Amino acid sequence: MTGTPISSMLMVLGASVIGSFAAVCLKMGAAHLNHGLHRIFNLQLALGIFLFLASSIPFLIAIKHGELSVLYPMVSFSYVLTLFWSKLFFKEPITGGKIGAIAVILCGLVCIGLGAK
Amino acid sequence: MPERSNKPIFMVVGCTLFASAAQVLMKMGTGHAMPKVDLAHLATLIDFAFAFIGNVPLVCGFALHGCNALLLIFALKSGELSILWPIYALSYVWVALLSAYFFGDSINGWKIGGIALIILGVALLGRASQRDGFKPESAEA
Numbered sequence: 215m216t217g218t219p220i221s222s223m224l225m226v227l228g229a230s231v232i233g234s235f236a237a238v239c240l241k242m243g244a245a246h247l248n249h250g251l252h253r254i255f256n257l258q259l260a261l262g263i264f265l266f267l268a269s270s271i272p273f274l275i276a277i278k279h280g281e282l283s284v285l286y287p288m289v290s291f292s293y294v295l296t297l298f299w300s301k302l303f304f305k306e307p308i309t310g311g312k313i314g315a316i317a318v319i320l321c322g323l324v325c326i327g328l329g330a331k
Numbered sequence: 332m333p334e335r336s337n338k339p340i341f342m343v344v345g346c347t348l349f350a351s352a353a354q355v356l357m358k359m360g361t362g363h364a365m366p367k368v369d370l371a372h373l374a375t376l377i378d379f380a381f382a383f384i385g386n387v388p389l390v391c392g393f394a395l396h397g398c399n400a401l402l403l404i405f406a407l408k409s410g411e412l413s414i415l416w417p418i419y420a421l422s423y424v425w426v427a428l429l430s431a432y433f434f435g436d437s438i439n440g441w442k443i444g445g446i447a448l449i450i451l452g453v454a455l456l457g458r459a460s461q462r463d464g465f466k467p468e469s470a471e472a
Contacts, residue, residue, distance in 0.1 A: 266396075293419075312413055323449070324445070
C-alpha cells in the first residue's frame with residue numbers, strides 16, 4: 215500500500231465531498247420538475263451538474279497515480295456523507311438497513327480494489 | 332411523500348451503465364498525450380483546449396457523463412437520495428467487467444467477490460427503500 219501518494223487519497227476524498235454536494239443539489243433541483251418539465255433549467259440543477267462533472271476531474275487525476283485498492287474504497291465516503299446530507303436537507307431517516315447496505319458496498323469496493331492489481 | 336416505486340432505483344442502475352461506459356472512454360482518452368498546462372502562459376491553455384476537443388474518447392466520455400446526469404435528475408425526482416446515491420457503486424461492477432473486455436484486465440477471486448458484495452449491497456438498498464417507503468401496516472402485504 216506504499217504506492218499511493220497522500221495527494222491521490224486527498225483528491226479522491228475531495229471528489230467524494232464534491233460528489234455528495236452534487237447529489238444534494240441534483241435532488242433539490244430535480245424537485246422543480248414536479249412543477250413541469252420546463253423547470254429543468256434551474257440554479258440547483260445547473261450547480262449539481264457542474265459539481266457532478268467537476269468531481270470526476272480530481273478522481274481521474276488521482277487514479278492515474280494511486281493504487282485502486284486504496285482509492286476505490288474511499289469513494290464510499292461520498293455515500294456516507296450523502297446519508298448525513300439526506301437526513302439534514304431532506305429529512306430522510308438514517309436506518310440500519312441503509313448503513314448495512316453501504317457497509318456491504320464498502321466491502322465490495324475494497325475487494326474490487328484489491329483485485330485490481 | 333416519496334413515490335412508492337422501484338422505478339427510480341432502476342433508473343439509477345441505468346445511470347451506472349452510462350457512467351461506466353463514460354469511465355472506460357475517459358480511460359481510453361487519458362492514454363492520449365495531452366500538452367502540459369502552464370497557467371503563466373495562456374497559449375498553453377488554448378493548446379490544451381484544442382487537444383481536449385480533439386480527444387474523441389475523452390469528449391464522448393464527458394458526453395455520456397452528461398446523459399448519465401440527465402437520467403439521474405429524473406431518477407432523483409422521486410425516491411430517497413440516501414437510497415439512490417449509493418446505488419452508484421454498481422458502476423464499479425460494470426467498469427470491472429468492461430475493463431476485462433476492453434483492456435484485458437484480469438477477473439480474479441477478489442473482483443468476483445467484490446462484484447457479488449456490491450450487487451448484494453444494492454439489493455439491500457432496494458429492500459431498505461421498500462421497508463422505509465411503505466407504512467408499517469401495508470408492509471405486511
